Structures are given as structure tokens and as C-alpha cells.
Amino acid sequence: MSDKAPIVEMRKISKTFPGVRALSDVDFRLYMGEVHAIMGQNGAGKSTLVKVLTGVYKQDSGEVLLEGKPIKPDSPLAAQKLGINTVYQEVNLCLNLSVAENIFIGKEPMKLGRIDWKTMNRKAAEVLARLNITVDVTRTLSSYSIAVQQMVAIARVLDSSAKVLILDEPTSSLDDSEVEQLFKVIRKLRDEGLAILFITHFLDQTYQISDRITILKNGDFVGEYKTDQLPRIELITKMLGKELSEFSYSTNNEDKAKASAKARKDISAVLQVKNLGLEGSIEPFDLDLYQGDVLGLAGLLGSGRTETARLLFGIDSADQGDIFIKGKKSSISSPRHAMMAGIGFCSEDRKNEGIFAELSIRENIILALQARRGVLKYISMKKQLEIAEDLIKSLGIKTPSAASEAKQLSGGNQQKVMLARWLATNPIVLILDEPTRGIDVGAKLEIMEQILNLSREGLGVIFISSEFEEVLRCSTKISVLKDKAMIAELNGEEMTESGIMRTIAGGR
Amino acid sequence: MAWWKYVSSRKIFWPLVALAVLMAFNLFFTPKFFRIEVKEGHLYGNVIDIIKNSAPIMLLAIGLTLVIATKGIDISVGSIVAISAGVVAMLLGGDLLGVPKYPIWIAMGTAILVSVLAGMWNGMLVSRIGMQPIIATLILSVAGRGIAMVTTNALIVWLYIKPFRIYGQGYLLGLPFSLYIIAVLLILTALVTRRTALGLFIEAVGINPTAARFAGINAKNIIFGVYAFSGFCAGISGLIVCSTVMSADGNNAGAGYELSAILAVVLGGTSLNGGKFYLLGSMVGALIVQTLTTTIYAFGVPPEIAQVVIALVVLVISLLQSGKFRTMIAGFFGKRELAI
Structure with missing residues (x-):
């Protein structure tokens, strides 16, 4: 041509x-x-x-x-x-x-x-x-x-x-x-x-x-x-x-399954959900998340992935069921409750539900931690900078300084700032809804790498992505959703792309 | 030029420039403007008048700065001023011998309390019921006038209680007493917002309320709080207004103040879109508004066109403060230089 x-x-x-x-x-x-x-x-x-x-x-x-x-x-x-x-x-x-x-x-x-x-x-x-x-x-x-x-x-x-x-x-x-x-x-x-x-x-x-x-x-x-x-x-x-x-990493599901099975013997569940549901949003589901687990939620668009996350984080209030965090029953009726109980949530809608465009990266990062400590226990500027700079370094956020406005960052770096915000609160469970959406391949891999690192450090992660391949790479087990219901849990060798698709295609 | 970039990027810079330009104008065109005399141990003069006269607006602007930072607005503050003035006048009573009905501190405390309640009413409508701020506060803006009339039985109450004069007319160490009230409130507000996380939370709520909620901030309480605080500031402002004229006029006290105060906040650099707020900027903004009025009259502009002139100057100041406009102007002149 x-x-x-x-x-x-x-x-x-x-x-x-x-x-x-x-x-x-x-x-x-x-x-x-x-x-x-x-x-x-x-x-x-x-x-x-x-x-x-x-x-x-x-x-x-x-x-x-x-x-x-x-x-x-x-x-x-x-x-x-x-x-x-x-x-x-x-x-x-x-x-x-x-x-x-x-x-x-x-x-x-x-x-x-x-x-x-x-x-x-x-x-x-x-x-x-x-x-x-x-x-x-x-x-x-x-x-x-x-x-x-x-x-x-x-x-x-x-x-x-x-x-x-x-x-x-x-x-x-x-x-x-x-x-x-x-x-x-x-x-x-x-x-x-x-x-x-x-x-x-x-x-x-x-x-x-x-x-x-x-x-x-x-x-x-x-x-x-x-x-x-x-x-x-x-x-x-x-x-x-x-x-x-250079950036390939362990995707051996067997290894991961073994590791989590081994861990499960001496570690109790960090998050247990019994019969949690909300009419019109998602049918009641059960869920067990152990320390170091990455639970992938797989399903097509509109299958109820985000709705599940919203219930767990208290954005929507469940009309039935219970949530247990570290074995303790927790009533979670608002994001604030969820945060205080040790749950973090990165929304799929970074722009409208995540980033504060005109605030600095430092402020964006410490906000959840500060909210958790309360308005009076102000984190000193020195400490804020320390926290922010630590996370900027460990997550590889590309910015000239912690004082830059968040809106100057690219999508992938904004996503890392969101991740940093929740990591600063030292959560027990972290819910990531489409953390790799709208960002490039390199940043995607970096973020998935971070997720695996976090789970290795003992965090319980719930990972939502519309790309099965990503879910498979990160997760130690996978819950499959279809038409606003959790229809199956896949472990070990069942965890393949065709396994997920067969599950969705075949129903229960 | 690094220092220039640093200085001109500070939010307070352009409001200060505007104020300085106004002052410079007076220096050349209105003789006696800067003359300050000492009479009876007090300072007198246009400059002192400006500070004294802008006191009620400055107080309102402190509260409004926080409200506007949450992307809200409070247009009921003028009416709350009238309510506060009415309540304090009613409780002090119009006794010709100057004997107050109730002790002054009770009267003032009650007036402030009522004002805070009024602010809480606004806060409830906005944060709990989810009403749009301008509508929610419009309700009290209208109803508040009625309430103020009720407190004074629709009469103008005159006060003859000497000790009450100090808040609006008194002097301390040669300076207007109201200046100290402003200073205390300003410093306290600055401390509470900047030395705690409150300021950050207010800005976060103003920039992105959903994200603030998802970060675990109790946005509703913050919003409720700023309206209550705005009511508090309006209450104090009402006391000073009442003390200045030693009367309470439900109809006219504080009328139109809300707009001057909003103007002050915006001139000071806080955006009506919410987010970052600048308390000191708002104070400079209030001074600009008052200086402008005083200048116009001192310069001898006929009262019938004074408002138009004020509006024009405000327009120019607002344009100068807009970074976009400055770039445009710079580009325009830049091109012209090249052409020559």
C-alpha cells in the first residue's frame, strides 16, 4: 500500500x-x-x-x-x-x-x-x-x-x-x-x-x-x-x-496450590463469607480466603464480579449473610467499617472512585491510613513523606516527586498509587477490581507481580479481572461467576482458561 | 527566575497583587487615603475603616472557605447574620438606661448557639438528605429573614448597652477589637484544619466525594460539620454587625453579605469546584472587596454607578487570577513583540 x-x-x-x-x-x-x-x-x-x-x-x-x-x-x-x-x-x-x-x-x-x-x-x-x-x-x-x-x-x-x-x-x-x-x-x-x-x-x-x-x-x-x-x-x-x-515468573499452579494447601494447615481463614447476598445485585455466596491466598473472580461482563466486591467492602449493604474477618463476625455496612475491619478496595473506576486528581501523590497515598487513624491523629509530614516515598519506591511509581499532583501520572502509575494507599493501611484483605484495566502491558505485569508479592507476604487478595489469563496467572484459586451468582470454585489443575470457560458454558 | 516561579505559583500571590494594585491606585489618586490619625488613643483613617468594615465579611469568609472547599455553597449566611443579631438584641433588650435583660454572655452565647443550629440544619439537608447545597441554603436564606423578623417582632431594635459596643466599635491597643476576633478565629481554624487531618479530608471530599467515601472518610460528617461551622462564623459575624450599629434590623442586617463573602473566597483562590482551600487568601479577598468599595467612594465615583465600577474591577481581578487568561495575554504580547 x-x-x-x-x-x-x-x-x-x-x-x-x-x-x-x-x-x-x-x-x-x-x-x-x-x-x-x-x-x-x-x-x-x-x-x-x-x-x-x-x-x-x-x-x-x-x-x-x-x-x-x-x-x-x-x-x-x-x-x-x-x-x-x-x-x-x-x-x-x-x-x-x-x-x-x-x-x-x-x-x-x-x-x-x-x-x-x-x-x-x-x-x-x-x-x-x-x-x-x-x-x-x-x-x-x-x-x-x-x-x-x-x-x-x-x-x-x-x-x-x-x-x-x-x-x-x-x-x-x-x-x-x-x-x-x-x-x-x-x-x-x-x-x-x-x-x-x-x-x-x-x-x-x-x-x-x-x-x-x-x-x-x-x-x-x-x-x-x-x-x-x-x-x-x-x-x-x-x-x-x-x-x-526477563519478566516471566512462576505461573505454575500446582506449586501455588501446594503452597497454599500447606499454609492452610497452620493458618486460619482471614476472610470467611457465609451466604452473603443482596437481592437484585448478587445471589448469596460463600467464600473462604486464607492468608496468602489470591482468590480470582472470573466471569463475563455483568456476571457479578464488581457486585461481589461492593458487598464485601460495604459499598452496598447485604440483605443477608455474614462476614467473618479472622474468625470474628464483622458487620460491614459502609466502606469505613470495611476499612476499619482491615479490608482494602481498589475500584475499577480509578478516575471517579479512586484518585484525587488535584491532591499530591503523598496525600493520595496516606489518605486511607489517615482516615483509619481518625481526624485528630494527624500523621506528621515527615512520617507521611516516609510512607509515601517508601511505597513509591517499592511499587516503582514513576513520578518526579511525592509532591506532584496525582493527575499528572499515567494510568498505570495512578493504579499503583491506589495500591499504595491501601498497602499503607496494612490491610488483612485487599480487593482489587480490574487493577490492570486501561494500563499497558509492562505496568500490568508489574502490578500482577506486586499482587503475587503481597500474597507471599501473607495478605489475602481478591483479584478481579475480565481477562481470564490474568486471573489464572495471579490466583491460587478461582471463583467463577455467571449471571450474578458464584457458580463454582476452581482449584489446582482445574484452573485453566478452558476450565473457566467450560464452567461458564456448562452452568453448575 | 526560579524565585519568581515559586512566588507566583503560590495561591496567595495574585490576590495580594490585586490588593497591592488597589492600594497603589489610592496612593496616587486619593490623597489622604493612607493618612492614619490617632484620636483618643485609637487609630483612625480609611485603612482602619476598611479593616473594620470588612470584619463581618471576613468572618463569613472563614466558614464559607471550608464549605466551598467541599464543593458546597452557603447562601444563607446573610440571613444567619440577621438571626444572630436579632437574637442577641432580643435578649439584651432595648432598655434606654442600658440595663441588659439577660447577661451579655448569655445573650451572645444564645445567638451563636442558634446560628450553629441554623448551620446544622443546612448541613443536615445537604449531607443526610442529599439536597443540592444551593437549594438547601436558599431555603434558610429565605426563611432566615422571617425568623430574624420574628426575633425582633418585625421592629428595628435599638440597643443602649455600652459594654456591648466593643465588639463592633471598640479598640484594643489602638486597633479595632473585631480584628482580634478575626485573628483568633482564623488562627484556630487554620490550626484545626492544618494541624489535624481535617483540612485534607475536606479537600478530598471536595475533589472526589465517592473516592473519599471509598477511602474510609466519613464524608457525610465532614460536610455536616462545615455547614455547622459556617453557621457558627455567621453567628459571630452577626454579633459584630449588631454591635457596630447597636441595633438589629431583621430585614437588612447582613443582606447581600453572602455574595460578598463568596466573592472574597473566590478572589482568595479557593475554587467553587471544591478542593484546595486558602483561608488567608479568603481574608485578602475580603479586604479586596472592601478596599474596592471604599476606594470607589473615596475617589468620588457617584453612588449610582459605583456598583457597576465595582463589578468591572472584580471582573478584571478575576481574569488576572486565571492562569489561562494570563497565558493568553502573555501569548498575545509575545506575538506582538515578534511582529515588531
Whole structure:
């Protein structure tokens, strides 16, 4: 395809932020009728590059060409006018408006000075039909699934002038069938001649959908490859800049099972749950967690994984059943109770339920510990710094200092800050809901490594992930969930990907 | 330029600059503005007046700073000022010979207690019932006027009790007595919020209430507490207002103060979006608001357009404080220099 001229060409783009060189001399080419994936670890410069293209940032040097002509968009709106459209990871739509209103917001068809609802609804249905979606466009957006919302977000930016479509992590909150649906749409748009830039952390999806891959590492351009000529293992090595064997670790389930069986003889359960349930949220379940256990919760989207965590952490109050911590019955009716009883919880929704963006990393880390000690027993600044710096070092949080605002960190590092917050409280049980969501491969491995380390030190961990592979790697045993119920516990040799899937497929 | 970066990145810097500019303006254009005379052992002059007159707003601003830090707002403080003034006037009584009905400390204590109750009412509506702060406090803002009228039987009560004058009109060591009250309350508030974890918790709740709850912070109690405290501050403010004019007017006492106080807090650098708060900044903000008013009148701007001028100056100050605006301006001038 190199005989075609690229529709977008970025040449020798460099961008420096105070203290960080985010991009240095990065090249990037995007062709019509192709899906192009940018891959790289956190901090590789993926989002900076995209933000230069979409006019959020201005590059320090280098130039951007659109159809051979240099462009300098100074805002996302200006980029949009040039035909460069972005659909962001967090869908920025108005849930309380209708589907049609969301598609046409800001560009409503007018008639006699009023909105022409009829035309608007008809056109909205047409645009969605192009994406193979048939929904009632007059209903509010909130009545549809995230997948449909994502399509609406795409529909919104698709008009005749669209040349480039940038999809930033569009699949992170979709389940498999929804991803497939989205991919169909992407392929259709690609075949219609749109140039699509696809950003994701999922390797599988990259290989399913992309035609071309550009790899960045620490702000440097590593290379541009045809997807079918780049084996996965090479992609990973190029992204990480190290050999795979360097970060392999024990995934021998037998060893782990033995170890935990041995430990169980002289260690009592740290967390026991009997018949805990909440009508409409999750059916009653039992659970035993021993010191050093990593209990994986595996299940499809909507199977009740997060609901289980919310009950255990007291966010939702159970309407039946008991929780025992270290053999003692504990009534947990709020996160505060759960924390005081020794449970920690990292939410899957880092941005809204975890990180305090404007507080410093130090403050983010000591907050739970401080809440546990109470408002009056203020941890001295010296001690705070000590705790924070210890954890920054031991978890490998990449930041210039503990005083930096948390919002300056990348997703993976924010996740580590959340982990640090709970580790500072020295918990008995730590619940991690999708701790690896939205972060790159390298950070994922680091976080999983940390989880294993913690369990070795005697912490009881409950690990939730939508990726079975991760659950299998980390867990000493696995509870399988399906349709808001815990349907089986897998141990030892049963713990395989096919074992989980068979369990889900076969029911009880 | 490292020192400049450090200094200009402090939140207190831009409010202080604004205040300094206002002062400098007076230095050149309103003679006598900085003249301070000693009369009867007290200091007199425009500057002293500014401090004295801004006292009620400063007190309100202390409480409001914390409320706004939790991403709340309290627009009932003006009415609570009237309630506090009404209660203290009712309990002291309008005896022409200056004999109080009840001891002064009981009257003042009761007024503050009632104000705290009013604040707790706000706090309950916001934190327990989950009402939006502006609506919750609007209720008391309206109802509070009525309550204040009831306390004074819808009359303007005049007080003749000499010892009560000190809080609003008195002097200590040459300085207005109210200044000491502010200083004490400010220092106590700063100590309680910064030497304990309270300040951090308030900021955390303001930045991300859900995350705060998930980190084990009792967000409801914090929110309840800041509204109660705002009521407390408004109560003290009401005492000073009453003492300054030695009367209680349910209709007009403290009217519009809530807006001046909110303005003071915002000028001081605390964002209405909640989060980081700056008590000292709020005090500077209150001084800016009062200096502005005094300047306008001292400069001889006709009263009928004074409010418009004040509004314009506030607009300019707000723009100057916005980092985004400053970057824009810098960019504008930067380009022009290149063009030349």
C-alpha cells in the first residue's frame, strides 16, 4: 500500500513537557482505508502524539500534513473542521438526552429558527443504520448499553467531511460480543475509505482489527510495521525493549496450590463469607480466603464480579449473610467499617472512585491510613513523606516527586498509587477490581507481580479481572461467576482458561 | 527566575497583587487615603475603616472557605447574620438606661448557639438528605429573614448597652477589637484544619466525594460539620454587625453579605469546584472587596454607578487570577513583540 500517499503524515514530531520529553522526532503515517494501531507502554507518548494530531497540544518541532498540506489545528474543534475526529475512551455524551440529540448536539438541523426534530430523528437513524445499528433514536441514551453509546459517539463524528477517525480505547468497557459488533463497524468504515487510528491496550484486538502498527517507546519512534508481518512476541519485545523471559515468573499452579494447601494447615481463614447476598445485585455466596491466598473472580461482563466486591467492602449493604474477618463476625455496612475491619478496595473506576486528581501523590497515598487513624491523629509530614516515598519506591511509581499532583501520572502509575494507599493501611484483605484495566502491558505485569508479592507476604487478595489469563496467572484459586451468582470454585489443575470457560458454558 | 516561579505559583500571590494594585491606585489618586490619625488613643483613617468594615465579611469568609472547599455553597449566611443579631438584641433588650435583660454572655452565647443550629440544619439537608447545597441554603436564606423578623417582632431594635459596643466599635491597643476576633478565629481554624487531618479530608471530599467515601472518610460528617461551622462564623459575624450599629434590623442586617463573602473566597483562590482551600487568601479577598468599595467612594465615583465600577474591577481581578487568561495575554504580547 506504500504506493498510496498517506492522508495524514506526521514528521519528526517533538514535544517536551516540564521535566519530560514526551516525544522526540516521531514519525507517523495514516493511510485511507486502513486501521492503524499505535502501541507502546504508558509514557511511550501515544496519547501525546494523538493530542498533537487533534490540536490539543502544539508540537515543539516537526510538522503535520493532511493530504499533503501542512496543518496546524489549535484546538480539537479546529481539527474536527479539518476532518480529524476523535472518540474518547470515556464516552462524552449526555445520558439524559435522546440518541438523536446526542448525535446532532451543536449542529441540530433547523427549520424556521427551531429545531427540526423530524429531520433530526430521521438523519440520526440513517447515520446509525450506516453503523448497522437500529435503535429508537428518540429514547434517552441512558436506556442503551455502553456499546450502543459508543456507536452513538462514533455516529456523532461521522459526517461527510470526516477523513480520519481516532478511537481512543473504545473497547475498554465492552464485552466480547460488543467488541465484535464495534469491529464490524470499524471494518465497514475502513472499507468505505476512512483512515482509522485505533488505540488499545488489548493485544488480541490489535491483531484482529489493525492493518498497520506503529510502536513508540519512551517518546521515541521504534518502527512502523504491517500487522501481519509482526509476530506478537516481537511486538511485545519492541514495546518493552526487553526480552520476554526477563519478566516471566512462576505461573505454575500446582506449586501455588501446594503452597497454599500447606499454609492452610497452620493458618486460619482471614476472610470467611457465609451466604452473603443482596437481592437484585448478587445471589448469596460463600467464600473462604486464607492468608496468602489470591482468590480470582472470573466471569463475563455483568456476571457479578464488581457486585461481589461492593458487598464485601460495604459499598452496598447485604440483605443477608455474614462476614467473618479472622474468625470474628464483622458487620460491614459502609466502606469505613470495611476499612476499619482491615479490608482494602481498589475500584475499577480509578478516575471517579479512586484518585484525587488535584491532591499530591503523598496525600493520595496516606489518605486511607489517615482516615483509619481518625481526624485528630494527624500523621506528621515527615512520617507521611516516609510512607509515601517508601511505597513509591517499592511499587516503582514513576513520578518526579511525592509532591506532584496525582493527575499528572499515567494510568498505570495512578493504579499503583491506589495500591499504595491501601498497602499503607496494612490491610488483612485487599480487593482489587480490574487493577490492570486501561494500563499497558509492562505496568500490568508489574502490578500482577506486586499482587503475587503481597500474597507471599501473607495478605489475602481478591483479584478481579475480565481477562481470564490474568486471573489464572495471579490466583491460587478461582471463583467463577455467571449471571450474578458464584457458580463454582476452581482449584489446582482445574484452573485453566478452558476450565473457566467450560464452567461458564456448562452452568453448575 | 526560579524565585519568581515559586512566588507566583503560590495561591496567595495574585490576590495580594490585586490588593497591592488597589492600594497603589489610592496612593496616587486619593490623597489622604493612607493618612492614619490617632484620636483618643485609637487609630483612625480609611485603612482602619476598611479593616473594620470588612470584619463581618471576613468572618463569613472563614466558614464559607471550608464549605466551598467541599464543593458546597452557603447562601444563607446573610440571613444567619440577621438571626444572630436579632437574637442577641432580643435578649439584651432595648432598655434606654442600658440595663441588659439577660447577661451579655448569655445573650451572645444564645445567638451563636442558634446560628450553629441554623448551620446544622443546612448541613443536615445537604449531607443526610442529599439536597443540592444551593437549594438547601436558599431555603434558610429565605426563611432566615422571617425568623430574624420574628426575633425582633418585625421592629428595628435599638440597643443602649455600652459594654456591648466593643465588639463592633471598640479598640484594643489602638486597633479595632473585631480584628482580634478575626485573628483568633482564623488562627484556630487554620490550626484545626492544618494541624489535624481535617483540612485534607475536606479537600478530598471536595475533589472526589465517592473516592473519599471509598477511602474510609466519613464524608457525610465532614460536610455536616462545615455547614455547622459556617453557621457558627455567621453567628459571630452577626454579633459584630449588631454591635457596630447597636441595633438589629431583621430585614437588612447582613443582606447581600453572602455574595460578598463568596466573592472574597473566590478572589482568595479557593475554587467553587471544591478542593484546595486558602483561608488567608479568603481574608485578602475580603479586604479586596472592601478596599474596592471604599476606594470607589473615596475617589468620588457617584453612588449610582459605583456598583457597576465595582463589578468591572472584580471582573478584571478575576481574569488576572486565571492562569489561562494570563497565558493568553502573555501569548498575545509575545506575538506582538515578534511582529515588531
